[in-house]
Amino acid sequence: MLGAVAVELKGVVKRYHEILAVNQLDLTINTGEIFGLLGPNGSGKSTTLKMLMGLVTPDSGSITVLGKDVQKDPVAVKKLVGYVPESPRLYEFLTGIEYLDFIGDIYGMQTEEKKSRITEYLKAFQLEGREGDMITSYSDGMKQKIALISAFLHRPKLLILDEPLSALDPRSARIVKDFLQELKAQGVTAIMSTHVLEIAQAICDRIGIMYQGKLLALGNMKELRQMSKLPDSGLEDIFLKLTGTGDTRAIVEELLK
Amino acid sequence: MNWKNVLSLMQVDRKSGRLIRGQKVTRYHENRFLAYWPYWVALAIGVAVGLLARLAYNSFAATDPSSVGSFRDGALSVFASLPTLVVIYSFIFTLLQQVQRSGVRAASQVPYWLPVTWQEHTLASILASLFGLPLASVVLIAAALVVFSPFIGLVVPAVAASLAVFAAAFMASATTEVFRILQVRFIGAVYKSTGRAAVWVRFVGSLLLFLVFYIIYFYVIYGAGAVNFIQTVASVQSAAWFVPFVWLGLALLYSFTSGELLVGLVFMVVSILFIVGLFLLATSLNRRFGLYEPPAITVSRGVYAPKTGMLGRLGFSSTEAALIRKDLKAFTRRRELMTIFIFPIIIILVPLIQTLGTTGQAPPIEASAYLTAFTFLFPAAIMAIMLGNFMIGEEGQAVWRIYASPISARSLVKSKYFFIVLFSLIILAITGAVGTIIYQPSLRSIIISSLEGVFIVFALGALSLSNGIGGADFTETPRPRMIRQSTSLINLIACLVAGVAILAPFIPYMLSSTLSTFMPSLSIPVFLDPYTATAISAVIAIVLTVIFYRVSLNSARELLRKAEI
Ligand SMILES: Nc1ncnc2c1ncn2[C@@H]1O[C@H](COP(=O)(O)OP(=O)(O)O)[C@@H](O)[C@H]1O
Ligand SMILES: [Mg+2]
Numbered sequence: 068m069l070g071a072v073a074v075e076l077k078g079v080v081k082r083y084h085e086i087l088a089v090n091q092l093d094l095t096i097n098t099g100e101i102f103g104l105l106g107p108n109g110s111g112k113s114t115t116l117k118m119l120m121g122l123v124t125p126d127s128g129s130i131t132v133l134g135k136d137v138q139k140d141p142v143a144v145k146k147l148v149g150y151v152p153e154s155p156r157l158y159e160f161l162t163g164i165e166y167l168d169f170i171g172d173i174y175g176m177q178t179e180e181k182k183s184r185i186t187e188y189l190k191a192f193q194l195e196g197r198e199g200d201m202i203t204s205y206s207d208g209m210k211q212k213i214a215l216i217s218a219f220l221h222r223p224k225l226l227i228l229d230e231p232l233s234a235l236d237p238r239s240a241r242i243v244k245d246f247l248q249e250l251k252a253q254g255v256t257a258i259m260s261t262h263v264l265e266i267a268q269a270i271c272d273r274i275g276i277m278y279q280g281k282l283l284a285l286g287n288m289k290e291l292r293q294m295s296k297l298p299d300s301g302l303e304d305i306f307l308k309l310t311g312t313g314d315t316r317a318i319v320e321e322l323l324k
Numbered sequence: 325m326n327w328k329n330v331l332s333l334m335q336v337d338r339k340s341g342r343l344i345r346g347q348k349v350t351r352y353h354e355n356r357f358l359a360y361w362p363y364w365v366a367l368a369i370g371v372a373v374g375l376l377a378r379l380a381y382n383s384f385a386a387t388d389p390s391s392v393g394s395f396r397d398g399a400l401s402v403f404a405s406l407p408t409l410v411v412i413y414s415f416i417f418t419l420l421q422q423v424q425r426s427g428v429r430a431a432s433q434v435p436y437w438l439p440v441t442w443q444e445h446t447l448a449s450i451l452a453s454l455f456g457l458p459l460a461s462v463v464l465i466a467a468a469l470v471v472f473s474p475f476i477g478l479v480v481p482a483v484a485a486s487l488a489v490f491a492a493a494f495m496a497s498a499t500t501e502v503f504r505i506l507q508v509r510f511i512g513a514v515y516k517s518t519g520r521a522a523v524w525v526r527f528v529g530s531l532l533l534f535l536v537f538y539i540i541y542f543y544v545i546y547g548a549g550a551v552n553f554i555q556t557v558a559s560v561q562s563a564a565w566f567v568p569f570v571w572l573g574l575a576l577l578y579s580f581t582s583g584e585l586l587v588g589l590v591f592m593v594v595s596i597l598f599i600v601g602l603f604l605l606a607t608s609l610n611r612r613f614g615l616y617e618p619p620a621i622t623v624s625r626g627v628y629a630p631k632t633g634m635l636g637r638l639g640f641s642s643t644e645a646a647l648i649r650k651d652l653k654a655f656t657r658r659r660e661l662m663t664i665f666i667f668p669i670i671i672i673l674v675p676l677i678q679t680l681g682t683t684g685q686a687p688p689i690e691a692s693a694y695l696t697a698f699t700f701l702f703p704a705a706i707m708a709i710m711l712g713n714f715m716i717g718e719e720g721q722a723v724w725r726i727y728a729s730p731i732s733a734r735s736l737v738k739s740k741y742f743f744i745v746l747f748s749l750i751i752l753a754i755t756g757a758v759g760t761i762i763y764q765p766s767l768r769s770i771i772i773s774s775l776e777g778v779f780i781v782f783a784l785g786a787l788s789l790s791n792g793i794g795g796a797d798f799t800e801t802p803r804p805r806m807i808r809q810s811t812s813l814i815n816l817i818a819c820l821v822a823g824v825a826i827l828a829p830f831i832p833y834m835l836s837s838t839l840s841t842f843m844p845s846l847s848i849p850v851f852l853d854p855y856t857a858t859a860i861s862a863v864i865a866i867v868l869t870v871i872f873y874r875v876s877l878n879s880a881r882e883l884l885r886k887a888e889i
Contacts, residue, residue: 084351085351117887120727120728121727121885121887122724122727122728122887123887124885124886124887138885141884141885142730142731142732143730145728145729145730145731146730150728152724152728155724156720156721156722156724157722157725158650158654158722158725159722160653160654160657160658161650161653162622162623165623165653168646169646169649169650170729172642172643172645172646172649173642173643173646173647173729173730173731174643174729174730175641175642175643176642199622199623200622200623201622201623201657
């Protein structure tokens with residue numbers, strides 16, 4: 068299935084009153100691709116991801132996810148997608164295991180499958196022993212792990228992850244990274260926004276850099292290097308140059324006055 | 325103490341009331357005048373009340389000049405009981421407000437890591453809990469007193485009473501602050517010692533606590549009647565002179581009514597000392613336990629065994645069953661939701677307390693038919709209305725989970741509606757059984773009341789759910805709103821109309837039976853027998869249910885499409 072289109076945005080615009088959050092965005096993401104969405108704070112990444120989920124209605128333009136129109140058939144799309152919002156609020160009155168159980172049922176998983184997967188994931192993310200505690204008592208990182216597991220649990224065809232690595236410990240970040248690569252081999256598409264540039268550089272097939280609601284640059288590492296005319300640089304320098312925030316020295320000196 | 329810090333902290337609390345779903349949030353601009361509207365309204369009402377009292381006094385004095393003296397005495401004894409009244413009222417109100425703050429920890433924690441002393445923090449917290457009704461009512465009382473008093477030459481007592489009323493509100497709020505901190509600490513200790521039973525200990529414990537407070541509350545506000553209560557307070561507070569909470573009232577009493585100025589002065593001084601003491605106590609408790617987090621509640625340990633569930637056998641999909649099970653846990657584990665279960669109990673108890681309290685014996689037969697209908701219909705109706713209103717809004721900020729999951733509007737409405745109807749019917753069964761035992765109605769009354777109860781539950785549940793979806797408010801700080809206030813008011817009126825419509829076929833019957841008890845000589849033919857009336861009311865209820873279930877579906881589609889948080 069590689070090469071088929073997983074997600075397609077055409078001329079998408081979203082404004083919040085006078086703020087133009089997403090401005091004429093065109094983007095095509097292929098099946099089996101890991102796509103990284105980068106950009107400074109407030110550049111419209113989360114808004115874009117929410118529009119893919121149908122959680123925000125675009126003012127104009129069209130969005131197709133896995134061949135379906137999100138606005139017309141949202142339930143069918145949501146069945147196939149796993150989503151982690153930024154700083155997710157969970158049902159804190161449930162225990163970790165009750166929450167995952169709830170998720171399994173929501174996606175209509177079979178009992179045995181649900182049970183075995185929940186157990187595996189809890190073990191992988193080192194949450195064993197705490198699964199019977201109410202989520203209120205979890206640390207932010209633990210909550211993030213539960214949110215991630217609930218996105219992976221039903222084996223979605225498309226993962227939409229909004230800063231999935233925030234608050235995760237290095238080991239868990241590594242697990243997510245390796246896991247995404249394994250899923251990719253199975254034909255799962257992943258779109259994630261992140262500020263962890265090393266990981267983006269390491270696992271993303273293509274990277275889009277957003278700025279003020281627009282896509283500034285799009286391509287794999289090689290293409291980005293060419294575009295920014297920084298042939299030997301890493302993603303950090305490219306990012307800073309393209310988003311015009313490269314001259315951080317002057318700013319720091321200003322702050323120190 | 326840095327007063328600016330205190331003021332700033334209080335402002336944060338006041339401003340946390342701003343977030344309203346659907347409101348414009350960018351380029352926010354606050355209108356200073358409108359922001360304080362409850363207090364302006366209270367002030368206006370207070371002035372109006374003062375002026376009205378003047379008018380009443382004028383006509384009173386004109387017709388019967390000899391009674392002016394006793395009128396003054398009456399006014400003074402009202403003044404003297406106001407502080408105690410305000411203490412009771414503000415204490416109950418602030419405490420209930422604290423309870424409803426729920427486990428949401430957002431925003432309110434910021435002050436803990438700012439360079440703010442515990443004294444400033446505690447003072448701001450005490451004052452901030454007075455925002456809203458307590459402060460508005462104090463403003464109202466003070467305004468009324470000050471406007472009214474010059475006319476009867478009671479300026480000094482009125483000003484003193486106004487100040488005492490402010491002090492009383494502060495006293496109550498400081499007590500609440502002490503309770504709040506102790507309760508957090510105490511609950512933590514209970515969790516630790518009860519282990520896995522903690523969830524149930526908390527549920528039952530909270531219910532009992534609310535029950536006691538609501539009974540007092542209803543007793544104070546509606547129970548004995550306000551006038552009665554003022555008389556009771558005036559006489560009781562002298563007897564209870566050793567209770568610090570009545571000292572403010574006693575200070576007024578001794579200074580102005582009985583003229584023992586010295587005793588009055590003593591009570592004033594000890595009141596002030598008591599308030600300072602409360603404040604210091606609250607501060608030191610805050611210092612010790614303010615940052616205390618209760619230990620985690622462990623609900624289960626050991627082998628994980630997913631439930632197959634009987635809901636599936638009732639025709640619910642796994643998604644719908646999961647939603648229902650989740651809500652069941654929400655209503656037994658979230659403190660602000662548990663309160664709902666109190667209302668039906670209160671509603672049965674209050675008329676009972678009243679009839680037993682005033683006469684000491686069972687109510688007469690004629691009254692018993694109405695009381696039976698009341699116990700069957702009212703608690704279940706209230707339950708259906710409240711659950712309907714809250715069922716969507718209780719999702720709070722976690723509602724994204726519903727939006728992002730493959731849940732159709734049909735499934736959402738079906739599971740939420742089922743929950744509403746199920747719990748309202750359980751309440752109907754319980755309160756109906758209690759009513760049957762207490763009032764011993766005829767079999768016919770029982771059958772008809774039960775059926776009407778079912779109709780009311782289905783129709784009002786659907787109506788309230790439709791409004792609960794349309795007016796859902798997912799804000800959680802400082803306390804979960806669940807529904808816009810305006811919508812819940814509109815819903816209440818709509819439910820009243822719908823309830824009357826469903827019961828309308830019984831109006832002729834009720835009229836004729838009431839008339840015949842008062843005028844037995846008059847024999848009015850009953851032109852609609854109760855069973856026919858029940859059938860007609862069933863048709864009305866079904867029509868309403870179908871209509872509003874449809875409306876709910878449409879609102880739910882809209883909600884899921886817009887996906888606003
Ligand atoms: N609900 C909202 N109301 C008003 N403005 C919003 C809302 N959500 C996002 N925005 C604005 O849209 C812009 C893009 O936000 P977002 O997509 O969250 O950025 P990010 O790239 O950091 O995820 C920001 O300027 C933000 O202020
Ligand atoms: Mg974001």
